Amino acid sequence: MQSTDEMNINMGNSVSTLLLRSGLWDVGIQWAGFAVAAALKTEKFYDLAGSGTFLFLAIQTLRWGNTFYFRQKVQTGMVATWAVRLGLFLFTRVLQAGGDSRFDKVKHNPKTFFVYWTIQALWVWLTLLPTMILNSEKRDKPLGLRDYAGWGLWTAGFLLEAVADYQKTVFKADPDNAGKFISTGLWSISRHPNYLGEILLWAGLYLSSSSVMSGYQHLSVISPIFVYLLLTRISGVPILERQGMKRYGKDPAYLDYVKNTALLLPGFW
Template sequence: MSDKAYAGVVLLISVAVASLLVLATQVAPSSPAFSIMAQCTLLAFTFQWLAFIPAYIMQTERYYDLTGGMSFIVITFYGLYSQTQLSITSILLAAMVLAWSARLGTFLFKRIVKDGSDNRFAEIKPNKYRFFSAWTLQGLWVVVTSGAALTVITSQQQSHLSVLTLVGALLWLIGFSLESVADWQKFQFKHDPKNKQKFIQHGLWAYSRHPNYFGEIILWFGVALAAYPALQGWQHVTLISPFFVTLLLTKISGIPLLEDKADQRWGTQQDYQAYKTKTPVLVPRFRSGSSGA
């Protein structure tokens, strides 16, 4: 398949999936043809495509992750602004999405400014079709991941705060804390000159090889659980969100890429092989007497 055809397929699939998700959120035949959810979806993709133009011209991926984080913030605020009345559940879900996206977006931007580049884009950046596809897929990621929360936020139906919503919020807080601490620990370790050519195996990284990803998966399951009581009928399709995040991080762009990179760098070292043997790839396993270098 040519690069141009690949970009076309990615665009077609992304728009089709997003459109089906938007249709599922319409709870009644009287719903507007171009609902607030549809507007948010269009806004998310347009934001990526506009950012792609200067990024390709300047051949930089520096603003890729920041644009993704900002997209969550923009569509969440747009959804809030579109409503004349907001339920406590809507406000809580919006706060979850905004806090996560602001934290992660700024962290990733700070990291790439410090590192100078992102190896994921080394080969695709010069190819306009492949690079465009990466931005399109980010738009799909924004729409699908925020789907459950955004559906509740933009709904005309007022929902009452439920026990499940509070449990979901607690789960989100646990996941958010895990991801934030793990990211901070690795950032500090990586940028300490004493740790050059070393791999992190202390803190949360002593219990999981990817505790930040585990935290992110947990927090999106929390968001889905918090949104669940307010969803109706086909809106429950948006609960695919945490499963989509899990698939993305464990099978596509997250863990597989990092595991391959780590194997290439430290695969011949006995201490790394021992670390891999005793430390789960994702779900933490707490053990007594664990320590790290």
């Protein structure tokens, strides 16, 4: 009969093995995607590859863990739902636009393009970390407040992101709005409601998965922190704010919008 320490060691080894296996698949998929994208000099399936990797690893870690607890299935389903919606949305958008301006120079520079694909691998792995840990756990606990609060936060974030994306898509599709900026719907209370939704939903998934975590596993809180920093300090918000000021900076209405509309979280920031 195994002692408690031996059981903890075995479970720790199981988690580590699954995380390593996931990391290898993640990097392999992104580097294979880079090879094809670099050869074709296209960025059109970059976002689709990223969201597809989320979908693949969420399902595979559930299968590799082979416990299929209710909490694990709900969490995996939430990741899969998010990945399918966002992946198809971004892929459709880039096809309609004919490209992604972020990659205008990058896709012709293999070394820099490779860095972008490698960073995507890091984004996938770190963001999905709580879910991968949850799916590798052999222990189960009764559902509690953290589960319901986390799922509620994910639902709010998912709806916020999906509705914001839909509103902006409809706005841009209207010829009368050509050359204008969106300031209606959710965009009237936040300049980046879609990114707010993204941050909230990953925070919710960490919160629900943390209900079965112990010790070093709680370090996976880096997932929502990383998403927050990525969107507010590196990509996302900083880039769009610069583009907005460059495009509409001489428009008094836009300056008034920036002054009176929260950057991210209504009522706070």
